[in-house]
Amino acid sequence: MLVISRKKGESFLIGDDIEVTVSRIEDGTVKLSIAAPKNITILRKELYDEVKKENKNAAASDMNLLKKLKK
DSSP, X not given: OOOOOOOTTOEEEETTXXXXXXXXXXXXXXXXXXXXXXXXOXXXXXXXXXXXXXXXXXXXXXXXXXXXXXX
């Protein structure tokens, strides 16, 4: 894992086309601005984890339904 220190207004690049800029720092919260191509999906980690969990639950439900239909 790479740890980078940045001040307000400073940025860093991910690859050639994603720029992350520190927009605001206040009350222990950091706001980041992300400039990336439209084809790049950007999700907060907790949202990504929730979608992943829901997909697993949906797949398990589908398998149970298929097993019932098979009988």
